[in-house]
Amino acid sequence: MPSAVRIHELGGPEVLKFEEIAVGSPGPGEVKVRHTAIGLNFIDTYFRSGLYPAPNGLPFIPGNEAAGVIVEVGAGVTDFVPGDRVAYGTALGAYCAERVMSAAPLLKLPASIPDETAAAMMLKGMTARYLLRQTYPVKAGDTILVQAAAGGVGLILCQWASHLGATVIGTVGSAEKGELARANGATYVINYRDEDFVARVKEITEGALCDVVYDGVGQATYPASLDCLRPRGMFVSFGNASGAIQNFSLLALSQKGSLYATRPTLFTHVATRDALVANAKDLFEVVGSGVVKIAVDQRYKLADAAEAHRELEARRTTGSTVLLP
Known part of the structure; x- marks a missing residue:
């Protein structure tokens, strides 16, 4: 059997x-x-x-x-x-x-x-596709932050976003993972175990910060991910690798620069056959x-x-x- x-x-x-x-x-x-x-x-x-x-x-x-x-x-x-x-x-x-x-x-x-x-x-790649092409349509000249850049979705995001002409900043948890992210399109790599990733993002961007943060980590990177965004930037929380975000504050979005935030899923983006095939x-x-x-x-x-x-x-x-x- x-x-x-x-x-x-x-x-x-x-x-x-x-x-x-x-x-x-x-x-x-x-x-x-x-x-x-x-x-x-x-x-x-x-x-x-x-x-x-x-x-x-x-x-x-x-x-x-x-x-x-x-x-x-x-x-x-x-x-x-x-x-x-x-x-x-x-x-x-x-x-x-x-x-x-x-x-x-x-x-x-x-x-x-x-x-x-x-x-x-399939799941990771179709996730990367809707994140990059629908949730926040990345274009040449954008600066993006990918949390957990050496993970399955992270590596695809880094490669695809780099191909689209974005500057990609990726966070990782080890030197080995940093080399992997860099080899897959990350322009800059931050080891969050050794560095304050918010301070490093500010340094890399000379204070301009990021257009979008793609965050599949969840609890461990919130609310710090918000501090990496420019005014009216977008926080995209698409996973909970470290646990689900607790006590999300809508007021923080206004205080940190009229930010946008979303919690999308793949399933709603491929709910029809046409959408699935296109993705x-x-x-x-x-x-x-x-x-x-x-x-x-x-x-x-x-x-x-x-x-x-x-x-x-x-x-x-x-x-x-x-x-x-």
């Missing part, structure tokens, strides 16, 4: 249980997918802990991102056939060897993009052309998902991590 990681109770990495599961046949509008690689993301830990509730309650299979091959299609599915290479980044239930799922979140993979690359980039098209183009390179820096067996979660939450990973069924 196929294997999967399931969660029967909320908690730490220890609640991830490797089990055998029964996988049936696809119904109308559904397909059966055999996974070849599965992406690991911080959002997986939010579902595991209960910060984000699983839509159908317990037990559930975590994970939103994977690549694989279609092995069977249900009635009414016309866009896919068995043998198609596909990937997705917005469908809970990815931590498994096989699954039956709706065809709606799936995207056909170009021949130029390997399965592991796809599994490592993925841009992502496939920048990856396929080599503008953005996807670093798969860690690989774990699916059975070792708990260890992968521990490493991710301890901030000991760089780039992207994949789980292999």
